[in-house]
Amino acid sequence: MTQIKQVKLGSQGLVVPAVGLGCMGMSKWAGEYDIYGKSADENESIATIHRSLELGGNFLDTADVYGPLANERLIAKAIKGNREKYLIATKFGFEVDDNEQLTGKINGSSEYVRKAVERSLKNLGTDYIDLYYLHRLDTGTPIEETVGAMADMVKEGKIRHIGLSEVGSQTIQIAHAIHPLTAVQSEFSLFERNIEEIGIIDTLNELGVGLVAYSPIGRGFLSGEILKPEDLPENDSRRGMPRYQGERFFKNIELVKEIKIMAEEKSITTAQLAIAWVIAKGHVPIPGTRKVKNLEANIASAEIVLGSEDLDRLESIVPLGSDVGARYDEAGMKMVNL
Template sequence: MSIKKVNLGNQGLVVPAIGLGCMGMTTIAGADIYGKADEAEAIKTIHRSLELGGNFLDTADLYGPLLNERLIAKAITGNRGNYIIATKFAWEIDDNEQLTWKINGKKDYVKKAVERSLKNLGTDYIDLYYMHRLDPETPIEETVGAMADLVKEGKVGYIGLSEVSSETIKRAHALHPVTALQSEYSLFERSVEEEGILDTLKDLGIGFVPYSPLGRGFISGEIKSPDDFPENDFRRGIPKFQGEQFYKNIELLNEINKLAAEKNVTPSQLAIAWTVNKGFVPIPGTKRVKYAEQNIAAAAIALTTQDAQRLESIIPLGTATGNRYDDWGMTMVSL
């Protein structure tokens, strides 16, 4: 089994059809992301993913903060050239390595953040560097101008944006070509489609990297009630997974499970195949070898037009499935 390679956007970056989301491999500000992580198993997962052709790693300075990049540095030591590394900046981290919980897109901060990431990753270049969130107090032109400088300096190969509106994408792309947009997207979360953002990407030749293509693990079917989330798990605070909405979503998931059973694949594999078949490059997160293997296998699953239509008819555009962040988190998307 070897994964197919695809163009991410039209700027020249070639990646495997599925990336590996590394966020859950460490805590964020002391909180577990999708349960407890184990460093040795996480590193094994990165290595196994590479063996299968899954060499596109997605991290961010936010994760930890900084611990995730350092874990990746350990995993890729002596083998940097065989990996494609994407990381992100903008959640401000102070000189004591603490999150301030502000977004900072100022030019001097971009330069500071990239040097820190290069050091933590143990590398002298980052393949794909994303602005993690838009700083509403800094013009996008200032932030992207600083990112463009990093490309000229050879510290960054390609630039990306995350969770921004069509208007912001257009302004950024006019200044320097944007290779990819990363936003949440799954059968349960299609706001980038509803807001016309996917159309903008298509028009401009920008690739799309859906994160949480498994609905933050919900589509795996392992969570049967809100109480199944581990005590310190951040998903407990997400409206999509609370109260009556949770059980409405379970009913929708049951319908997805039926189609997965018919095709003799897991619901997670079906959800990943759906995004891959759309020409996107999903980055399902896992910290376990078993799931990395299953996720990569999903890239080879062919879906017919009828399969895709049936899946999308289970949760048509506009279906209320609950907000994907709390009220504060929702203020930071689609800006």
């Protein structure tokens, strides 16, 4: 396989591979299973990270809440001895206490910023973080305080680039005026275009801020491998998402079938077509996987060229504003685009 192409992420000088690697599902969470209901294998995950690097895919995405803390520690093992070859993005905000337990709060206070940075540096086994995001907005703390504290970490050399996750246009504009943002991370796929619909992408383009798109395969829906509700393990968190429930599930399956027809015409998978669509829209997808085979297919998506007719055809299957079901339950939706 050829080395993946590199692209600029935002306008602050960060260059990343066209497809990043979402690491959330690579480590076990509290309890026996991970968030998608399957037991995680550390050796398999590390092998996938190493193969990604061989192909030029050195952009790893994690967060302190994943585990909690277990995912950062896994990445530390994977990158040991080769730290300078990787670009590490991690996130903070879901408060983790000194006993490594989630408190149920979002904390963006200046004090917590410093505490979270120092903890992530230790867990990752590094002295700097390439891209550091606020995971969710702390509505009880002014964004000026949070980003101001993150900017202090930049001055100290502990963070190289600042990002935000799942925030609205006004928050982006205020934050960017405090310290230039490199990227905003949000869910974005053929099945999730709300940030395009409400103008957030326009705001990013105006400010020169990159978009890092997580769940570009629609949380697995666009893989074409989920055909009936029973295909999801009983403890899979996706069973609680409106997109995967009731009549909406089967309507979405019909959309995926149409997308699959187009993918087969191009001799690619529906997942590759979904990833290529995000790239063609000018963004950096970070599909998550812990399997080398899937990783190689995801990276190969960067070589797929989609013309305007291809984009029009895909977007006619799932037009802007389509109701494919919410991506989170009611509580989760209250925490996005703030």
